[in-house]
Amino acid sequence: xxxxxxxxxxxxxxxxxxxxxxxxxxxxxxxxxxxxxxxxxxxxxxxxxxxxxxxxxxxxxxxxxxxxxxxxxxxxxxxxxxxxxxxxxxxxxxxxxxxxxxxxxxxxxxxxxxxxxxxxxxxxxxxxxxxxxxxxxxxxxxxxxxxx
Amino acid sequence: xxxxxxxxxxxxxxxxxxxxxxxxxxxxxxxxxxxxxxxxxxxxxxxxxxxxxxxxxxxxxxxxxxxxxxxxxxxxxxxxxxxxxxxxxxxxxxxxxxxxxxxxxxxxxxxxxxxxxxxxxxxxxxxxxxxxxxxxxxxxxxxxxxxxxxxxxxxxxxxxxxxxxxxxxxxxxxxxxxxxxxxxxxxxxxxxxxxxxxxxxxxxxxxxxxxxxxxxxxxxxxxxxxxxxxxxxxxxxxxxxxxxxxxxxxxxxxxxxxxxxxxxxxxxxxxxxxxxxxxxxxxxxxxxxxxxxxxxxxxxxxxxxxxxxxxxxxxxxxxxxxxxxxxxxxxxxxxxxxxxxxxxxxxxxxxxxxxxxxxxxxxxxxxxxxxxxxxxxx
Ligand code: SF4
Numbered sequence: 001x002x003x004x005x006x007x008x009x010x011x012x013x014x015x016x017x018x019x020x021x022x023x024x025x026x027x028x029x030x031x032x033x034x035x036x037x038x039x040x041x042x043x044x045x046x047x048x049x050x051x052x053x054x055x056x057x058x059x060x061x062x063x064x065x066x067x068x069x070x071x072x073x074x075x076x077x078x079x080x081x082x083x084x085x086x087x088x089x090x091x092x093x094x095x096x097x098x099x100x101x102x103x104x105x106x107x108x109x110x111x112x113x114x115x116x117x118x119x120x121x122x123x124x125x126x127x128x129x130x131x132x133x134x135x136x137x138x139x140x141x142x143x144x145x146x147x148x
Numbered sequence: 149x150x151x152x153x154x155x156x157x158x159x160x161x162x163x164x165x166x167x168x169x170x171x172x173x174x175x176x177x178x179x180x181x182x183x184x185x186x187x188x189x190x191x192x193x194x195x196x197x198x199x200x201x202x203x204x205x206x207x208x209x210x211x212x213x214x215x216x217x218x219x220x221x222x223x224x225x226x227x228x229x230x231x232x233x234x235x236x237x238x239x240x241x242x243x244x245x246x247x248x249x250x251x252x253x254x255x256x257x258x259x260x261x262x263x264x265x266x267x268x269x270x271x272x273x274x275x276x277x278x279x280x281x282x283x284x285x286x287x288x289x290x291x292x293x294x295x296x297x298x299x300x301x302x303x304x305x306x307x308x309x310x311x312x313x314x315x316x317x318x319x320x321x322x323x324x325x326x327x328x329x330x331x332x333x334x335x336x337x338x339x340x341x342x343x344x345x346x347x348x349x350x351x352x353x354x355x356x357x358x359x360x361x362x363x364x365x366x367x368x369x370x371x372x373x374x375x376x377x378x379x380x381x382x383x384x385x386x387x388x389x390x391x392x393x394x395x396x397x398x399x400x401x402x403x404x405x406x407x408x409x410x411x412x413x414x415x416x417x418x419x420x421x422x423x424x425x426x427x428x429x430x431x432x433x434x435x436x437x438x439x440x441x442x443x444x445x446x447x448x449x450x451x452x453x454x455x456x457x458x459x460x461x462x463x464x465x466x467x468x469x470x471x472x473x474x475x476x477x478x479x480x481x482x483x484x485x486x487x488x489x490x491x492x493x494x495x496x497x498x499x500x501x502x503x504x505x506x507x508x509x510x511x512x513x514x515x516x517x518x519x520x521x522x523x524x525x526x
Contacts, residue, residue, distance in 0.1 A: 010448045019443060019451040023365040024321050027357025054424075057197045073202050075412045076425045089425075091412075093201050116197040122359075125291060141292035142189045147200045 003051055006031065034058065034115045040106065043083055049109055050077055050088055059093060059113025064105045071112060072099070150342035150382035152271050152312075155223075155250050162222045163468045173404045173433055175221040176461045178249075179419045181410035182207040182240060186230040188256050190290045194354045196229065203229075205411045212240045215409040216249055218429040225252040225276070225406070227419075232259040238266040245272040252276040254316065256290065260302030264309055274312035274341065277303050281317060282331045289320070300338060307339035314384050317345045321359040324501050325372035332381050342384035345373065346456040347393070349420045366454055367395035372499060375492030385456065387480040388463035393454060394487070397463075401442035401450060405461020407432060417441045419457040421449055 004011060009026035033056055038049035053060045054077045061071040072092035080086045083103040090099045125142060132140045159176070166174035183206040186196045196203070207215075216224055224244050231237050232255050244251045245268075254276045267273065279299050280289040286296040306313045315335050319328065328345070335343055347366045348354075361369065370393035383390060391397040403418040413425035414432035418441065426432035442450050442458075453459075467477035 007448050010451065014448055014451055019363060021364050022362035022452070025360045025362045025452040027354070027360060030357075057199075059199050059201075073199055075202075078424065091202065091205075093199075096205060113199055116199060117194075122354075122357075129288075139293050141294075143292075144186055144189045144196065145200075147185065147204055 003048065003055075006055065030118060032115075032118065033111045034113075034118060036111045038109055040109065046083060046103055046106065047079065047086075050074075050086075050103065050106075053077075053088070053109060053111070056111055056115065057117040058111065058115045060090075061110045061112040062088070062090065062101055062106055063108040063110075064101065065107045066105075070099055070101060073113075150384055154271060158222050158248075158250065159464075160468075163464060167468055173438070175219050175405060175407050176464055177223040177225050177252075177406045177457075178216055178219045178221045179406050179408040179457065180207075180212055180215060180224055180226050181228055181408060182212060182226065182231060182234050182237070184229040184410070185233055186228060186256070187233060187258050188230070188290050188292060188295070195227075202411070206234050206236075207240075207409075207411060209236050209240045209243055213243050213247070215429070216244055216247060219407060219409070221249075221407075223250045223252065225254060227254040230256055230258070232263050238263075241267060241273060245270050248272065250274075252314065254278060255302075256295070257299040257302030258295070260299075261305040264302075264305055264311070267311070269310040269312075271312070274314050275302075275306050276314045276316050276344075277306075277340075278316050278318070279303075279331070279335065280319075281323070282327050282334065285324070285327060285331070289318075300334075303335075303338050303340060313340045315340050315343045317343065318348050319345065319361065319369065320348045321361050321365065322501070323361075323369060325369055325499055326496055328373050329496075333378070336380050336382065340382075342382040344383065344385050344456065345370075345393075347454050349453055349455050360452065362452060363454060366393065368495065370394045371489070371492050372495040375487040375489035376496075377486050379486065386460050386463040386467075386477075387484070388466060388477060389456065389460040392459055392463065399459050399462035399466070400444055401453065401458040402461040402465060403441045403458055404433065404436075404438060405465070406457040420453070420455060 006028055009029060013022060013026045031052070033052060038045065040046045040049060053074045056074070059072055060074050061069055063069050070090055070092055072090045074088050074090050076089040078087055078089075086103040087100045088103070090101065091097070092099060129140055163174070163176070184196055184198050185203040186193070189196065226240070231253055234240070237253075241251055241253055249272065251273050253273065255278065257275075257277045260275065260277070277299055279296065280286045283296040286299070287293045303313050303315070317328070317331065332343060347361045347370070349360075374390055374394050388397055388399075392399050406419060407429065408415040408419045413427050414429055415425055416423045416432060416436045417438065421441070426435060439445060440447055443453065467473045
């Protein structure tokens with residue numbers, strides 16, 4: 001579930017107008033989370049950071065209180081009433097398994113992987129498209145990134 | 149609805165059985181996502197933005213079959229990513245067909261022609277080709293010039309080989325209804341069985357965050373597109389869902405109607421919104437807080453949503469929930485309406501492409517506009 005901060009443009013729009021009357025709905029402002037190392041001093045900070053990690057489209061690195069680490073894609077979180085009954089679920093970078101890490105065991109979190117949703121602005125594509133079109137280029141295209 | 153009688157019968161008897169068993173929530177279509185990687189990088193797509201190690205993963209055929217059996221829905225839609233990139237896709241499709249599931253294999257068709265020989269025509273299998281509009285509209289929205297020609301070539305090859313072929317068109321702000329109508333003509337001329345058209349959803353991961361249709365504009369656009377329709381056009385969407393898009397019906401979302409299974413598990417709550425994953429279908433159905441979703445819930449993420457995966461099941465549920473619903477729907481199937489609407493025609497005649505949006509830079513097709521000066525419908 002997106003945080004209120006992430007959805008604030010839409011929430012603001014919905015405060016002013018009835019959803020049925022809106023012509024063009026607001027998107028989301030991109031947060032730059034790549035490289036972020038949140039402070040996890042309070043329970044609220046832990047929950048907020050893990051919610052953002054759930055939303056993040058890159059890998060994260062979790063350091064447990066026993067010093068062990070897991071790096072991978074955080075694809076799910078289950079939030080309970082306390083940090084001991086809440087956990088995240090991670091698919092590690094090199095294995096096809098799902099690893100659970102309890103919130104209370106987490107000493108540190110880092111957004112170590114590249115944000116795969118960032119830097120792909122449509123406006124940039126439109127600009128590039130028109131530059132190429134004007135230059136007479138043919139077969140203008142964006143290809144998916146190579147996976148190897 | 150242009151689907152074979154056997155499919156309509158299977159779906160109707162399935163829904164009636166669920167109703168007789170007193171099931172309040174039952175799935176209609178399994179959205180099976182066997183992989184997320186794609187050979188396109190479309191502007192509106194939020195599905196492909198994962199790290200490489202996730203994009204390389206795929207469901208095994210056994211995992212796909214288990215999901216289909218767990219869920220029990222009579223229809224299976226296979227989106228992605230691009231399913232044809234999965235090396236075992238023919239095996240997956242054949243296994244689902246053998247289980248008598250009506251399969252819609254969604255594809256951008258870049259690989260369709262070359263992979264066609266790996267599949268066998270069947271009444272249970274339809275290739276659902278994603279074509280977002282006429283040549284320039286499609287090429288622009290998939291960010292690849294030449295994409296349209298390849299897709300249409302794939303459609304023609306599949307039709308010629310005896311496959312059922314349907315299409316799926318997603319519209320964003322700036323869509324030109326006259327061009328969409330001409331696009332329908334092109335698709336029907338290419339021999340497709342039926343078409344689906346739906347508004348895009350405000351994916352928070354979509355590269356374009358500024359061109360999502362709001363509900364008011366969606367309804368106006370779909371009223372312009374779907375009123376005064378031609379007899380030659382065949383749609384595979386429920387007639388009441390099409391009326392919902394045109395603003396003639398109001399449905400709440402039915403997020404459990406089309407559950408999604410992928411390498412992460414069963415997605416909560418719907419195909420579009422990610423709010424965590426359940427490990428089993430039972431867990432998905434029983435432990436999702438369904439009341440938190442849909443426009444009425446006040447969830448801002450659902451406020452704008454009119455998509456097929458959330459609302460078509462509502463139309464189906466409506467027609468099996470009361471005698472009135474059943475009779476209304478039966479009449480619409482027996483006597484399909486062209487939805488004559490002079491105001492909608494006026495909308496079409498006066499529609500000018502907006503030059504602010506990235507998808508509307510394509511020059512309007514005057515020939516198309518001229519042809520539509522009078523209420524159409526043949
Ligand atoms: S309203 Fe749309 S986004 Fe919300 S749960 Fe329903 S289908 Fe999903």
